[in-house]
Amino acid sequence: MGLARSEHSNPETPGEVATGTRVVRRDARASAQRVACDICVVGSGAAGMSAALEAARLGRRVVLVDSLPVLGGQAVNSIIGTFCGLFSNGNHGFQFTHGIADEILRDLGGMEKKLHYRHGPVTTVVYYDEIALGRWVEESVRKAGIVTILGAVMRGVQRCGRRATALELATRYGDVIVEATGFVDASGDAALAWLGGFACREPEGVPVFGTQMVALEGIVEAAHPTRAELAAKMQEKGDSYGLLRRNCVSFVIPGRNIAVLNMTHTQTPLEPLAASKATLEGKAQADLSVKFLMAEFPACFGKANVRGYGMPGIRQTRWIVGRHQLTLDEVRRGHRHHDAIGRTAWPVELHDTGAGYAWQTFPEEHAHYIPLGSLIPEDADNICAAGRCIDADLAALSSVRVMGPCMAMGAAAAHALDLAGSGSVRQIDVAALQKRLSDNLDRRDGGGKDRNTR
16 A cells, blocks of 8 residues: 655645666676667867857757756856857957857846956956856757756767767766767767877977866955965965966956856866876865965955856867978968958967967957868868867967967868768859858957947
C-alpha cells in the first residue's frame, strides 16, 4: 500500500508516493548514440555561437558541441565582461562586426544596467553582464532549433582523406557520434583539427599567459582608483602580496557597484595535470589580488565581496596550419586580403610575460583584415576554424582573437561551409562569400553609442 498524503497535499497530485526502483547495470556492448547534421560546431563561445546561429538561419541542420555543461564559452563563463574589437578606433568609432553582434547590443542594451559603452582615445569597448549574455545565448540557440550536446569531450575524429566525417564524443550520460557534412572548429585549442590528425601550431619557447577573472560586488564606484594608481601601487607593493602581474586592470560596471578584475597572469598549458594545477593557482592569485585591493584601496574595495570566479581565461594555446598565416606585418599595414572575411582594429595585445604584456595601438582610421585562408586548414576540405585557433603568428593572433572579430569569423565559417555544401571550402566562390559578409567588411555605421543613456 502506498503512503498516505497529508490533508495539505496538492489535490492535483496523485494520492500515492512512488517508491519503485529497479536494478541496472551498464551494458559494455552498448553502442554510441548517432546524430547527423549538415554543420557541426565545436565550441559555443563568441565564434562558435555566431557560427551556429548563422548556419541555422541559413536553413542548415546544426549540432553545437561544448565541453562545458553550459553555453557561452569564455564570453560567459570566464567573466570576460567586455566586448573588444567590435568598433573602429577613436572615441566614437563605427561598428565593425554585425550579425549576432547587432542582436546582442540591441537586446542587452534594452535591459537596465546590462550594457555600458566606454569610449576612450584608443577605441570603444562595451561592458556587459555575463549572466544576461549567457541567457541570451541559451535562448537564441534554443529558439533556433539547434541541437546541443553539452559536457561533451571529444575522444576522436573520424576522417576520410581530407574530410572529417564524424566526432566521437563522451558525456556523463553516454557516448555520442556526430556525423556532419562540414565542421566549425571554434574550440579555442584547435581540438577538432588536433584530434583529427590535421596539422596544428603551438607557441615555441614563448609561454602565452591567460587570466583568472574575478568579479567583486559591493564596491564604492566613486572611490575606484585610476589604472595609473593601481599600477603604481602594484609596482610598489606587489612583491609583499605575492602578486605575479604588475600592470593590471580593474574595471567598473557602472551603476551596479561591481568591478571585474583582470589582475592575474597564469600559464595555460595543454597537458592535463599541469592545466588542472594552473586552474587552482589562478584562483589563488585572484585571491591575493582581492586582498591587495581591499587593503590598499579600502575606500573602494574595503567592504567588497567576491561575486564569482570565472573559469580560466585562455588566450592562445594551439591553432591550425591554414592556407594562409596572418602576419604581424599584414596587421600593421592594414592589408586587405583578396579573401577578407572580417576586420578589426584591436591593438596587438600579446601576454607573453608573467608581469606584463605587449600593447601596440593603431591610428584612428586603421583596420586590419582576416583572410578566409587563415580559417581553412591546409590539409582539410570541410573544416573551418573560427576564433583564437585560426592561423596567425603570435602577435597577429593576439590582435584578432577578441570577441568582435571572433563573431565575424564564426559567421564567415558558417557561410563558407554553406556555400561549399558537400564540396570543398577551398573551392567556393569568394566573391559570393564576401557579398554575404559585406556588412562585416565595408559597413561604416552603427557607432558606439551608449544605449543606456537613451
